[in-house]
Amino acid sequence: MRDRKNPHAARSLAITTYGARGLRALAGLIVALWFLLPLYIAFVTSVDTRADVFRFPPHLIPDFDFHPYVAMWHMAHWSMYFRNTALITGITVAIALTTSVLAAYAFVYLKFPGRQALFFVTLIVLMVPSEALLIPNYVILHQMHLLNTLWAQILPFGGSVFGVFLLRQFFLTLPTSYWDAARIDGASHLQFLWSVVLPLAKPVLLTIGLYIGIGCWNSFQWPLIVTVSHNVQPIEVAVQRLMSSQSVDWRRLSAAGLMATMPLIAIFVALQKHILRGMSRTSGLQE
Amino acid sequence: MNQPMVVRAATTTGRQTLTSRRRTWLTAGLFLLPLFAFLVTFTYVPAGLSLVLGFYHYHLMGVHTTFGGLTDFKEALTYPIFWQALRNTIVFAVYMIPATLIGAVAIAVLIGERTKYYAFLRTVVLLPYVTPIVATSIGWLWMFNPQYGILNAILHWLHLPESEWLLSPQMAMPSIALYSLWHGLGFDVVIVISALSNVPRQVLEAAALDGATGWTRFRRIILPLISPTLFFLTIITTIGTLQAFSQIFALTGTQAQAGGPENATLTLILLIYQTAFNYYHFSYAAAMALVLVVMLLALTLIQTWLSRRWVFYQ
Numbered sequence: 001m002r003d004r005k006n007p008h009a010a011r012s013l014a015i016t017t018y019g020a021r022g023l024r025a026l027a028g029l030i031v032a033l034w035f036l037l038p039l040y041i042a043f044v045t046s047v048d049t050r051a052d053v054f055r056f057p058p059h060l061i062p063d064f065d066f067h068p069y070v071a072m073w074h075m076a077h078w079s080m081y082f083r084n085t086a087l088i089t090g091i092t093v094a095i096a097l098t099t100s101v102l103a104a105y106a107f108v109y110l111k112f113p114g115r116q117a118l119f120f121v122t123l124i125v126l127m128v129p130s131e132a133l134l135i136p137n138y139v140i141l142h143q144m145h146l147l148n149t150l151w152a153q154i155l156p157f158g159g160s161v162f163g164v165f166l167l168r169q170f171f172l173t174l175p176t177s178y179w180d181a182a183r184i185d186g187a188s189h190l191q192f193l194w195s196v197v198l199p200l201a202k203p204v205l206l207t208i209g210l211y212i213g214i215g216c217w218n219s220f221q222w223p224l225i226v227t228v229s230h231n232v233q234p235i236e237v238a239v240q241r242l243m244s245s246q247s248v249d250w251r252r253l254s255a256a257g258l259m260a261t262m263p264l265i266a267i268f269v270a271l272q273k274h275i276l277r278g279m280s281r282t283s284g285l286q287e
Numbered sequence: 288m289n290q291p292m293v294v295r296a297a298t299t300t301g302r303q304t305l306t307s308r309r310r311t312w313l314t315a316g317l318f319l320l321p322l323f324a325f326l327v328t329f330t331y332v333p334a335g336l337s338l339v340l341g342f343y344h345y346h347l348m349g350v351h352t353t354f355g356g357l358t359d360f361k362e363a364l365t366y367p368i369f370w371q372a373l374r375n376t377i378v379f380a381v382y383m384i385p386a387t388l389i390g391a392v393a394i395a396v397l398i399g400e401r402t403k404y405y406a407f408l409r410t411v412v413l414l415p416y417v418t419p420i421v422a423t424s425i426g427w428l429w430m431f432n433p434q435y436g437i438l439n440a441i442l443h444w445l446h447l448p449e450s451e452w453l454l455s456p457q458m459a460m461p462s463i464a465l466y467s468l469w470h471g472l473g474f475d476v477v478i479v480i481s482a483l484s485n486v487p488r489q490v491l492e493a494a495a496l497d498g499a500t501g502w503t504r505f506r507r508i509i510l511p512l513i514s515p516t517l518f519f520l521t522i523i524t525t526i527g528t529l530q531a532f533s534q535i536f537a538l539t540g541t542q543a544q545a546g547g548p549e550n551a552t553l554t555l556i557l558l559i560y561q562t563a564f565n566y567y568h569f570s571y572a573a574a575m576a577l578v579l580v581v582m583l584l585a586l587t588l589i590q591t592w593l594s595r596r597w598v599f600y601q
Contacts, residue, residue: 028398032411038469039418041437042426057440099322106318110311118319125326128334131530131556132580135563135573136333136340159325189314218419220533225564236421236533243425244540250429257425261418268417272410275417279477 039261046254053250068251072259075252076238077230085234088153088223089216093209095154100163100208101201105193107164108171109179119168125161138225152226153234157216163208170204171197207278210271217264235260341574359574369575371550372558373582375460379554380528380586382464387524388517390468391475396505399480409480413473420470424537427466428453431538453538456551463552466534471527475520482516483509511599518590518598525586529579532556555579 044062045053046069052059072078106112107119137156138147146152174197182192198205220236227233239260242248248256268275344355363369398408415423430436431452439449452462486509494504510517531554536545539552546553546561555575563572 024397025404028405028408031394031397032408035412035415035469035473037437038415038423038426038430041430042423045426045429054435056435057443058435058437060437095325099325102318103322106315110315110318112312112315115315122322122326125330128330129526129530129580129583131559131583132337132576133330133333134559135569135576136336137329138563139336139340139345139569140328140333155325156329159322159330161326164322189318214417218417220419220421220536221560224536225560236419239419239425240421240537240540243421243428243537253425254429257422260422264417264419265414268414269410272413276413276477279474 039258042254042257042261045250046252046258048251050249050251068249068255069259072252072255075248076242076256078238078259080231081233081235081238084150084232085217085236088150088234089213091150092154092157092216093213095158096160096163096212097205097209099158100160100167101193101198101205104164104167104171105189105197107168109189109192122161122164125159126165134221134225141226148227148229148232150232153219153223153232156222157212160208160212162211166204166208167201170201174200203274203277206271206274210267210274211278214264214267214275337573337576337580341570341577343570345569345573355570359570360578362571363574363578368550368553368558369555372553372555373578375550375552376529376554376556376579376582378460379464379531380525382461383467383528384521384524386464386468387472387475388520390472391479391520392513392517394472394476395479395483398476399483409477412476415470416473418470420533421537423470424466424534427469428538428541431462454542454548456549459539459548459551463531463535463538466538467528467531470534475524478516478520479513482513486512514598515600518594521590521594522587525590526583529554529583529586530556532560555582 041058044060047062047064047066048059049063049065052063103122107115133156141147141152141156146155178196179192182196187195217234218236219234220240223234223237224240227237230238239256242253242256341359342354342356344353344359394412398405398412430438433439433449433451433454436452438452442449450458453459490508491504494508499507535552535554535557539545539547542548544561546557556579559572559575559579562568562575
């Protein structure tokens with residue numbers, strides 16, 4: 001570009017750029033394949049015949065033998081684990097969204113003394129490290145006689161400061177004239193919130209819901225701590241139990257892993273735009 | 288402020304304003320109550336409890352709780368395995384922080400371009416971030432398998448010495464770090480790409496016209512401009528590393544006890560878990576949790592202090 005007068009120089013530059021572009025595209029592809037590899041290996045292991053699994057160098061072309069999936073589905077009470085996980089996720093998201101919307105609305109639309117101070121008190125929660133809460137929360141749930149229930153996996157996550165923060169940011173961008181107009185029409189705060197604010201906030205609600213929901217669906221440590229009975233446990237804990245029982249073979253184990261991963265991959269492919277937006281907002285918390 | 292003029296004109300007496308104001312306060316209270324019911328029960332009270340639990344001898348089924356003072360802290364600090372766990376935790380952070388920063392910046396520069404092809408690659412890199420940790424550990428366990436795993440196959444093809452991976456005390460922690468990078472790096476890459484897109488193009492073009500090479504532009508312009516983001520990533524990687532539990536539990540749990548081999552992957556959070564929920568030494572575990580929190584606080588403060596030397600704020 002600097003030597004625009006010299007056609008040869010320009011040409012050679014273009015060629016190197018072309019070559020560099022190809023090289024870059026290839027390097028990017030290799031990186032991406034590396035990120036796909038563990039999922040692919042799990043897939044190949046889950047559909048290979050027994051003889052092909054134990055082979056060195058590893059067998060990389062799948063045999064498409066889906067028997068391990070059928071066997072795995074009958075080995076554990078999968079429908080129950082899926083139902084538990086879905087219930088925990090659904091109820092947590094519903095509670096967390098409700099509490100966040102109401103609180104964020106109060107912080108933006110209702111003038112009361114100590115509003116800023118209270119918002120600050122809310123934000124302090126972000127600085128409490130979760131490892132400090134493991135033991136005290138276990139003790140509290142024990143006192144409430146809620147250990148080993150679905151509620152033990154829901155209630156501790158009912159208040160989402162992340163949700164309050166994002167919704168407050170969003171509400172602040174709405175013109176105040178909306179409320180003035182609603183007020184003149186005689187609307188109450190609850191009516192205004194329900195019929196004007198919430199429909200506008202749908203994308204933000206989706207982002208927060210996805211963020212909380214994915215975290216909830218994938219949670220492992222907390223369910224492991226607060227549950228012992230299979231009938232209240234989520235998928236991740238069930239998968240871990242299968243892993244530690246030495247009797248399960250690798251093909252079935254890989255099938256189990258993929259069955260547990262599949263819903264997340266589907267959600268991610270379908271809604272990645274919203275997930276990405278949530279992430280860029282998370283980084284907005286850095287200020 | 289946004290009370291409409293019409294309404295204000297309608298409130299003729301001060302008394303009415305007072306009732307309407309009280310009504311607003313009442314509404315605010317009702318709107319905030321649900322959130323604070325959860326936060327008080329499951330964050331504020333437990334956070335307070337976490338500060339005192341380590342000083343008491345607490346037993347779930349016990350008849351009474353007695354004051355133990357500093358005995359649990361003393362016990363924790365004189366227990367060799369506690370120091371080993373502390374060292375393992377720091378070693379894990381020492382692997383993870385530079386690897387995350389360098390990996391995220393390198394991949395972001397490589398695939399940050401705004402074309403469909405690179406957008407697809409970004410999707411692939413981010414995918415592991417949303418997957419469940421225990422479930423995806425299974426594929427990795429198979430990759431780490433010394434006999435049949437693909438990692439040793441790759442080393443074999445490259446004529447490099449093979450490794451025992453998770454079964455070797457030296458390689459177990461790096462193996463966990465490898466999994467953690469696979470799972471989490473996509474998030475960091477997305478954050479760095481959004482920081483890179485904020486670097487003004489004109490500045491880079493001006494530098495190029497002045498003859499600055501690609502590396503100089505990267506080193507002297509891009510890096511300083513994205514340094515606040517790199518600092519943010521350092522902090523969240525530190526926090527994430529100290530919290531890392533599921534991957535260690537899943538990848539080493541198939542051995543005799545999670546944290547193996549020879550306690551090489553036993554981190555503080557894992558030791559706290561085992562102490563509290565396998566052996567039910569609650570106050571002892573709470574004392575260790577407090578040490579972990581203090582450590583996290585100290586690390587964050589040190590990094591903030593160090594950041595004055597390398598983070599450039601516009």
